[in-house]
Amino acid sequence: MIHSLRTLSFVGLLIAASTASAHDVWVNTNTPIVRTGENVYVDLRLGNHGNHHRDFKLAGRVTLDWVSLDHITPRGQKTDIKSKMFATASAEKEGYWTTPLAVREPGVHCVVQSLDRVMNHGKSIRSIRTAKTYFLVSNSLDSPSVDRHVHEKPLGLPLELVLQTCPFSETVAGNPISVQVLHQGKPLADAVVAFIPEGIELAGEFDSEYEFRSDGDGMVTFVPKTGNRHLIVAHYTAMDERSDDYEFTSYASTITIDVPNSHRVVNQK
Numbered sequence: 001m002i003h004s005l006r007t008l009s010f011v012g013l014l015i016a017a018s019t020a021s022a023h024d025v026w027v028n029t030n031t032p033i034v035r036t037g038e039n040v041y042v043d044l045r046l047g048n049h050g051n052h053h054r055d056f057k058l059a060g061r062v063t064l065d066w067v068s069l070d071h072i073t074p075r076g077q078k079t080d081i082k083s084k085m086f087a088t089a090s091a092e093k094e095g096y097w098t099t100p101l102a103v104r105e106p107g108v109h110c111v112v113q114s115l116d117r118v119m120n121h122g123k124s125i126r127s128i129r130t131a132k133t134y135f136l137v138s139n140s141l142d143s144p145s146v147d148r149h150v151h152e153k154p155l156g157l158p159l160e161l162v163l164q165t166c167p168f169s170e171t172v173a174g175n176p177i178s179v180q181v182l183h184q185g186k187p188l189a190d191a192v193v194a195f196i197p198e199g200i201e202l203a204g205e206f207d208s209e210y211e212f213r214s215d216g217d218g219m220v221t222f223v224p225k226t227g228n229r230h231l232i233v234a235h236y237t238a239m240d241e242r243s244d245d246y247e248f249t250s251y252a253s254t255i256t257i258d259v260p261n262s263h264r265v266v267n268q269k
Contacts, residue, residue: 023047024233025062025129027069027111028256032168033136033144033264039100040135042111044069044085046096056196056231060093067115072155074107074137074148081111103137108150108168110134114157124246130157131254136168136266144168145267159183159236159251161193164219167257169266178221179255180214181234187218188236195222196231227261 023046030041044067047059069082081099089095103109115129134151138144151163164178165171177195181188191214194202202210212220214234224230232255241249 023059023062023129024131024252024254025067025113025115026131026231026233026254026256027113027133028229029111029133029135031135032258033138033141033266034103035141036106036137036139037102037104039102040109040137042071042081042085042099042101044097044113055201056198058096061087061089061096062115064097066117067113069111069113071101072110072112073105074109074150075105103135106137106139108134108136108146108148110150110155112155112157116158118246126241126243126246126249128158128249128251130159130252131256132157132161133256134163134167143267144264147268154182154185156185157182157253159188159234159253161232161234161253161255163255163257166268168264169268171257171259172263173224173227173259173261176221176223177230177232177257177259178219179232181218181220181236181253183236183238183251187214187216188234189214189216189218191218191234191236193220193232193234195224196233197224197226197228198231199228224259227259229256229258231256 026045028043034040045058046062047057064082071079071081084099085097087095088098111133113131117127119125119127136144146168149166151167154160154162160182162180162182164180171177181191192211194211214220234253236251238249
């Protein structure tokens with residue numbers, strides 16, 4: 001009986017490790033545009049595990065010790081905000097992490113997350129998960145403006161999705177959204193990128209309405225039909241990236257963007 005309990009406990013640990021390595025991480029804010037001096041709420045979320053990583057649903061709470069979480073201002077100043085995060089649920093693995101962030105510098109801000117950890121569940125896998133989102137701070141919500149398209153500049157993440165479409169002045173239902181997939185700073189061809197509207201589950205093994213393969217320049221384009229928050233996610237398995245500590249490397253990278261139903265009145269300087 002004791003041996004069976006130990007076996008079950010060990011299997012449970014393996015399943016937990018496997019689940020943690022398979023989940024995706026994303027960051028999002030409660031609003032894409034905020035008035036200077038006000039709070040924007042930054043969420044750090046874990047999920048997107050069911051339906052082949054294509055459901056945009058929560059699945060537990062990531063361990064904060066495993067991640068880095070930084071706020072990058074329009075001037076490029078980076079601040080660690082992980083210590084400010086608090087849980088939205090009392091149960092250890094429920095809810096997500098969040099914090100209010102007072103923002104005083106007008107312009108486009110970025111929040112970026114990284115996780116790099118070796119998971120052992122039958123085989124050792126190096127799991128690398130990156131995520132980012134952008135929000136605009138403006139002195140006026142009636143006439144906000146974007147003067148630098150920082151979303152087009154890669155941050156040097158191991159696997160990274162780089163927005164080629166401005167999330168404030170160009171993103172709207174019916175207009176194309178383009179992203180580039182980079183692996184170690186170079187375009188990654190033939191990567192599957194999913195654009196998942198919140199509340200939508202993608203169908204089958206490959207949903208041609210929401211999933212696309214990157215071209216030779218790592219580019220993919222999607223046209224959202226309606227306004228919604230969207231999770232953009234790419235996965236890549238590098239079987240040749242191995243060491244004595246792990247057999248291969250599993251990558252995932254996400255961007256969350258808010259797609260409005262009609263154009264925001266955002267000026268471009």
